[in-house]
Amino acid sequence: MKKSIAVTALCLLALSLVFSACSDSTTSTPAPTLYERVGGTTMITDPSNPSTMIEKGRLTLRSVVDSSILVIAADAQLAKYFPVLFAELGASNTSGLSALSKNFTDFLCSATGSKNTAYSYTGKSMKDAHNPASNSRMGALADSADFDKFVGDIGVGLAQNGVTVSNNKQLVDDLVALLNTTKADIVQR
Amino acid sequence: MRKTLKTLLWSFLVMLCLTVIVLGTHIYLVTRPKPIADIVQLGRIDFKQDIDSLEGNRIRSFVSHLDGVKSTYFNYKDRILVYTYSSKIQSSVNVYNLLAGYGNFKAERYVVGVGATKSGCPIGADKQSYTGTVSSYISGFFK
Numbered sequence: 001m002k003k004s005i006a007v008t009a010l011c012l013l014a015l016s017l018v019f020s021a022c023s024d025s026t027t028s029t030p031a032p033t034l035y036e037r038v039g040g041t042t043m044i045t046d047p048s049n050p051s052t053m054i055e056k057g058r059l060t061l062r063s064v065v066d067s068s069i070l071v072i073a074a075d076a077q078l079a080k081y082f083p084v085l086f087a088e089l090g091a092s093n094t095s096g097l098s099a100l101s102k103n104f105t106d107f108l109c110s111a112t113g114s115k116n117t118a119y120s121y122t123g124k125s126m127k128d129a130h131n132p133a134s135n136s137r138m139g140a141l142a143d144s145a146d147f148d149k150f151v152g153d154i155g156v157g158l159a160q161n162g163v164t165v166s167n168n169k170q171l172v173d174d175l176v177a178l179l180n181t182t183k184a185d186i187v188q189r
Numbered sequence: 190m191r192k193t194l195k196t197l198l199w200s201f202l203v204m205l206c207l208t209v210i211v212l213g214t215h216i217y218l219v220t221r222p223k224p225i226a227d228i229v230q231l232g233r234i235d236f237k238q239d240i241d242s243l244e245g246n247r248i249r250s251f252v253s254h255l256d257g258v259k260s261t262y263f264n265y266k267d268r269i270l271v272y273t274y275s276s277k278i279q280s281s282v283n284v285y286n287l288l289a290g291y292g293n294f295k296a297e298r299y300v301v302g303v304g305a306t307k308s309g310c311p312i313g314a315d316k317q318s319y320t321g322t323v324s325s326y327i328s329g330f331f332k
Contacts, residue, residue: 066260073231074264074271083301085231097231097273 033113034174035061041116058119060161061112062105068157069101077149081142111178126185141189151179229259229273232281233299234288236268245270251291255284269299 032040039056046054054062072078073085085097109119128134130142158164158172165172240248245263248270253261257278263270274284285298 070260070262070271074262074267074269076267076269086233086299086301097229
């Protein structure tokens with residue numbers, strides 16, 4: 001009799017531990033990263049290259065980048081930073097457009113929490129990249145007004161991909177906040 | 190003696206033929222026209238007249254249906270049309286000429302000056318980096 005009471009007590013203790021463990025794990029689940037919120041690591045067919053697969057998060061960010069590049073390129077206030085993109089093909093057959101799309105997408109993947117090393121940003125730091133002294137391709141120091149315009153144009157690029165303040169304010173706010181974390185490094189005059 | 194001479198002559202002829210074939214193949218491989226790389230490029234047309242959204246949509250529709258054009262965007266405020274296109278299929282000159290033939294627009298094809306190409310968004314530029322310099326050197330070496 002004593003033995004069965006002890007076994008029952010042990011079972012109840014074990015059960016309570018299991019439930020408390022489950023309960024703890026539920027409350028301590030980390031919030032999804034921005035990368036997960038825009039699609040995460042789910043593999044899907046890359047629409048621009050159907051023979052390859054791509055993470056849904058990266059595809060979303062790449063689509064926003066590609067749309068935003070067009071918006072920025074058509075922005076008279078910001079076009080001064082992108083003349084090389086309009087240049088005719090040079091000897092190396094590159095205009096910089098593909099590189100910009102890839103690097104900017106890599107940067108956003110890394111910044112939003114992608115763990116995929118293939119998507120890591122390996123370029124210069126934002127400060128060095130936007131300083132003519134350390135990057136001769138940077139024609140001039142960016143000012144605050146141009147940076148704000150840039151962020152606004154990214155917002156237009158987001159809207160072209162179906163994400164607006166009215167349908168997903170939180171996501172727009174979080175992405176804008178993320179871009180603004182680079183402002184101190186990019187705006188240098 | 191005569192047989193040896195004949196053998197030598199045949200050997201010489203075979204070697205000559207082989208040399209001509211090898212040389213010819215080499216010259217062809219080196220000098221044949223290289224295929225044009227398919228690069229996605231950006232084109233821009235600046236309008237010198239007001240364009241409303243109706244007209245802008247008509248222009249965008251026309252340009253986006255041209256062969257090789259991948260995407261378009263019209264900034265009505267700045268009256269600027271930008272588009273991406275495959276350099277293998279299309280050219281910015283041809284897009285501009287076709288658009289000029291489509292409507293009597295006051296517009297100019299945006300052409301970048303040589304000096305302006307030295308500056309640009311740094312996040313897309315890696316030619317100043319060590320690897321960029323090395324790869325440019327190697328590409329140039331094989332041209």
